[in-house]
Amino acid sequence: MNNSILLPNQSGELYAHTLKPGKDFAIPKKQFEKRIALSAAHVVADPLATMDPINQCAIDWEETLAYRRHLWSLGFGVAEAMDTAQRGMGLNWNAAQELISRSVKEAKAVNGQIACGAGTDHIQPTSQVTIQDVERAYEEQCEFVEKEGGRIILMASRALAACASSAEDYVKVYSHILNKVSEPVILHWLGDMFDPALKGYWGYEDIDQAMEVCLRIIKENEKKVDGIKISLLDDKREIQMRALLPESVKMYTGDDFNYPELIKGDEDGYSHALLGIFDAIAPAAASALHALDDGDLPKYDALLEKTVALSRHIFQAPTYAYKTGVVFMAYLNGHQSHFKMIGGAESQRSIVHLADLFVMAGEAGLLQDIELATYRMKLTLMQAGIEQKNVAIQNV
Template identity: 45%
Template sequence: MTAFTLIDGSGGLRAVPLAEAPALAKPRHPLTSRVAYAAAHVVPKPFADNTPGEPAEIDWDATLAFRHHVWSWGLGVADAMDTAQRNMGLDAPATRELISRSAAEAASVGADLVVGVNTDHVGDESISLEAVIDAYKEQLHHAEDSGAGVVLMASRHLARAARNADDYCRVYREVLAAAGGPVVLHWLGTAFDPALAGYFGSDDTDAAAATLLQVIEHNRDKVQGVKMSLLDADAEISVRERLPESARMFTGDDFHYVGLIEGDERGHSDALLGAFAALAPNASAAIQALDRGDAAGYRDILGPTEALSQQVFAAPTYYYKTGVAFLSWLNGHQPAFQMVGGLHAARSLPHLSRIVELANASGALERPELAAARWHSLLTLNGVDVASAVTVTETEAPSDVEVLA
């Protein structure tokens, strides 16, 4: 097989040549110039009831093997985060088991793992601030008892209960006081979760950032950094430049990560990205280049992947998990294109087709022939005559970075 058949929004077909998989090497030593985590997804059993509202039935072999894949490239794993379908299908018992199992796997190989701590095991939509604090602490203790590092996620319950910035400061102060060590805070924007509007006490980014910085300043010994997921590079840089030296900025900006991670004379961001779950080899190779002082090599490797990530995270952004799982399937890391809660149906064929095209162009396909076979099987299942596509050269293919929903 030498070409991918692609489909557009009107059903038109064309074929583009398969690009060779890039010759990327796993690191021989730990990565040093940047700290990088890939926020990993979960793989359900393909024969399970993967429909909306049903409990998650996880394929633990495939799910944990994917984490070992990420670790093998020298990246850390951020588990039980949004990418793992928190608040979008991953129920509380599955979340607890995921944290316990991933922590045990990380310990078995001495790998780096952080996990999401939230309040989402509480069924009531609206609870008091005291109940928010207790809920956070319950998950915090489970994560720490499992041996994992902690990412203190943004809580929908806190967003509903807090009346002002002081309420956020109080909740974070009490939860951080209970932490056994420094944690990473997470500021998740409304593109990822509309229920988090007004987080940190304001819809104004500057005002909310001031509250975040106050939380960090008043709890320096318990905050190792913050992950910002606003898809706003200027806002991230503004906060980054005001962080105390003890705190890292972990970019969660899947649209602009190349420049944010490279940085400039004013500083750089580390990374905690859902995009890196789909791009572990590329991300690792790029950071290896930075370790060698080769900024141009870094840009050559990682730069082309940003257009792919922008497509995966296109609005509605919270469906990006579908693209991450899709690429995992194309690359042979799971047996079926299935997701908890039926989320594999959240993106259209033309959207997935554009992911295929950009992954092919950016070197994100680890096994191009397998990816082509799997993609064509999905097209055939949906009634597309793969053989009827007209082959076009790379120069004839669209050069824009159109985002297809």
């Protein structure tokens, strides 16, 4: 097969590109020792479903669960039904319940680690919603996750952001829910770059004031907080907060721009990981975490160095569209048979963005089957009207 390909650049001009062979990431069959590493996992849409593709969730359960087994086989835990799974952006609560139930059963079957998102996305985030409504919504979802046997990731609430009148409302709601849960949870501070509806979370747009409220909630409910994942794409803020956490509370980085240094850490501390980008760079990340376990920091740095440019590209503004790049990576690598997403989210990135992703993924050694990846990139380009030479349409 001809592995050369014509790609569009930022000016719309075409240039020739040929993928280099992917890297052979040596990954021992054992758990990570020095860091907890959870990968937020995407869902695979069912492209043949006849239901409304915009307003209803059609999921290919076989390929969705197969990808979770892939992540577990590499040593990762799975962070289920999070924003990477298009939670609240295509994946509604009804579908999330089935996803959580199926994934927890799969995790038990393979002895895999799993934590599941619980939020309030089954109620509308309007000013008519009350604090009591938010509490009941959180209670319902937390009870479901615990009943299914999953650990809870307490997701940020659009409804709470819409109806809270002060920081005290956040303190009240979180303290109420943390008092109700059976086991310690992972809190999630999701920045408004990921979800504009969460602007001013914790009662303040000023990060220092917001952090103070969040830390107060953690310290007042320390026994019910395993850790906190912050997704602010600001390494300095994460390090600042990490230093202020109680000793028993973990920091899980959600920084898809600066994760290598935050996970590696220094003499003052380090972060564990709960990252969406791990879905897309799983083999490189797994190999790097084992290198970290072995104390081989040069190897750790080298394995992750070229993944950073790819991650920053996937998570560029508008950041909420990052799921498109994550799913495209899975398609290029043969983990799903098509490039369709629930809610039609495959259209959220341009063909030039996807072409640049293809090049960066290749430079990072993350496209394992270069013939398959090139063929699928060519098909994607052809759908955008960019014809390719010597391309035979066949089942690959």
